Amino acid sequence: MRIKLRAPTLAETLTILSMIGGAIAFLYLQRAEIKATLDWWRDDAAIIGTWTNTGEGSVNAEEFAAKTPEDVVWLSIEVENGTISGMIHTPRLCNVVPWNYVMVDGSNSLWRTIGSAFDYVGGRQAVIGGFSLERDNSYLVLTPASPTAALPKAVRLVRSSEKAEEQREGVPPHCENSILEKLVKQRRSPSSAAK
Incomplete structure (x- = not known):
């Protein structure tokens, strides 16, 4: 048995187009609810805040606390519509930049949450x-x-009631013995001046 296909009539075409238009109009009118559903599913609020692995003040610190002071991480993030912004503070940053905190950006989607630590150098x-x-x-x-010298291997962070900015109070913005200080000392040393 062969099935013959025929072109749709004008009435059928208009009906199909009005159904598609109605679906688009419905989605447009429901965009706030769709956005709210996506926000709920993505759960931006679940990761907003300051996170750390210092272990200070925690009963179960052995489950997540950094084993060495160099592995301590403070991550302070805000998330809006899936866009992450914030700051990360860790002594390991001193291995690659002359300061111990840098900015963070990234994305929080239904599938995964990714970010990058960055700063501006030369604009x-x-x-x-x-x-x-x-x-x-x-x-x-x-x-x-x-693998990078700037960040520790996988670390478990717990939400902190303190702000990362409070943790930086009294901490100089530059690293002691940073890569920059080492280069300056090397340049100023008498042995390098004699060469």
């Missing part, structure tokens, strides 16, 4: 390291995208 954005963030019960797991 251009210089990415220091990329990472992913994953919720693990009450923890936020930060995992570098690739």
Whole structure:
């Protein structure tokens, strides 16, 4: 049995077009509800705040606390419509830049949360390291995208009531024995001047 296809009549074409138009109009009118649903599913609010692995004041610190002072991380992030912004503070940054905190940006989607630590050098954005963030019960797991001296290996962070800015009070913005200080000392040393 062969089925013959025929061209739709004008009435059928108009009916199909009005159904498509109605669906588009419905979606347009429901955009606030769709956005709210996506925000709920993406759950931006679940990762907003300051996260750390210092272990100070925590009963279960052995589950997440940094083993060495160099591995301490303070991550302070805001998320709006899936766009992440904030700051990361860790002594490991001193391995690659002369300061111990830099900016963070990224995205929080239905599938994954990714970010990058960066700063501006010479008017251009210089990415220091990329990472992913994953919720693990009450923890936020930060995992570098690739091995880097600027970030510790995967760390479990817990939400902190303190702001990262408060943790920087009294801490100089530059690193002690940073790469910049080492280069300046090397340049000023008498042995390098004799060469």
